[in-house]
Amino acid sequence: MVFKRLLGGGSGGKAAGGIPLEVDTILPDEPVRPGEILRGEVVLRALDRDVRIRTVNARLVADAAPASVTKSTTADADTDTGVTLAHFQVTSLFTIPKGEERRVPLRYRLKWETPVSEVRGLPLAGMRIGLYTEVDADGIADRTDSDPVRIEATPLHEALLDAFAAAGYACRGAWVDPEYIPRTEREILYSRQGFPLAGTDADVPRSLELYLHSNAVGAEIYLRKASLTEKDWWAKPPALRYVAAHHEIGQVDFEAKARQWIDDVAALPETAVDDRERVDYHLDSPRWWRDS
Secondary structure, eight states: OOOEEEEOOOSSSSTTTOOEEEEEEEOOSSOBOTTSEEEEEEEEEEOSSOEEEEEEEEEEEEOOOOTTTOSOOOTTOOGGGSEEEEEEEEEOSEEEOTTOEEEEEEEEEOOTTOOOSEETTEEOBTOOEEEEEEEEETTEEEEOOOEEOOBBOOHHHHHHHHHHHHTTEEEOBOEEESSOOTTOOOSSTTOEEEEEEEEOOTTSOSEEEEEEEEOSSEEEEEEEEOOTTOOOGGGSSOOEEEEEEGGGTTTSOHHHHHHHHHHHHHTSOSSOOOOOOEEOOOTTOOOEEOOO
16 A cells, blocks of 8 residues: 555664665455455565565454444454454565565465455445565564455355345344354364344344355355354354355345245244263363364
């Protein structure tokens, strides 16, 4: 967006200011979807001496939480306090001669589980995803400010959210928890995105939590009665699991399915059901459990 000057603590030259290096990460103002490639470039300028670059890395971070459990819901929240979605190398060892500029391409294929920040071109309330650029050079170990990244919902996301909207449940935003959905295959180890659904029909739950765990085939769909203030998956009301495939868009009546799913969840108890498999060893050994 704009150049940030990184000042190291190297010896010689400007002793007080260290080694000056300017860095700017440029990302196109276009959305990218999970499974697609995030593209951009990192521009580095050596100001008054040669600068030896060891590595340039990038960190993709989401900072989002339900309004009921977060202290700050402002759009410019510091993503450094959020959930790391990816940490990857942009480039490695090279030297920038004094007074010159180097442009390094940035390429990264987003994991299918990557949270989304907008649906049909509209931002999701509570969601902000940013990219930090981290530079390790002689006398410098610093990072830039975060550059916003627009991650757009997949067509399957859109079809499912539209189906719930047609069934009377509107989605106003989303959040990311630094935890995983149990019993799912995953590439991002500690991240799950939830969508709060608000209903108006008195005969069904007024609010639901929807989780979409995407992959190359489709998505696992988890639906439960809402308990936004509770972070522990097992302490929330029970969730039901469904599946949908990308190729089913336009072929399956997702609205009818959503209505059935809502009825299924409405029949579940309000209290949590912890059905993890536990194995207890006695004889003074530690208690041990596993989540199957």
